Amino acid sequence: MESVVIQGVELHLSPADVLEWEWVGRPELLRQLLAAWMTLGEGDSPLSPRLVGKPGVGKTTLAAAAARALGRPVYVLQATMDTRPEDLL
Numbered sequence: 001m002e003s004v005v006i007q008g009v010e011l012h013l014s015p016a017d018v019l020e021w022e023w024v025g026r027p028e029l030l031r032q033l034l035a036a037w038m039t040l041g042e043g044d045s046p047l048s049p050r051l052v053g054k055p056g057v058g059k060t061t062l063a064a065a066a067a068r069a070l071g072r073p074v075y076v077l078q079a080t081m082d083t084r085p086e087d088l089l
Contacts, residue, residue: 001013001014001015013075014075016073016074016075017073017074017075017076018074019060019061019064019074019076021060021061021064021065022061022065023058023061023062023064023065025058025061025062029062030062030065030066030069033049033051033062033063033066034066034069034070036049037049037066037070048085051063052081060076
């Protein structure tokens with residue numbers, strides 16, 4: 001199991017999910033998400049976009065397609081609408 005230390009706190013990461021889904025939706029949505037995750041310099045941090053919508057509209061598929069385009073792993077979490085990033089640590 002992989003682990004990482006962030007600000008002195010050791011986090012154990014579960015294995016990444018393997019999703020073979022293909023994005024067949026509107027290409028401009030994928031471009032917008034990729035733009036939000038773009039960094040311009042070494043110390044630059046990407047934005048943290050929140051994908052909001054009804055169940056079944058393709059939010060997870062869109063995120064997985066963007067991660068695949070960037071060569072990044074995918075971790076799927078189930079959460080409520082009011083879950084914040086800091087709630088996950």
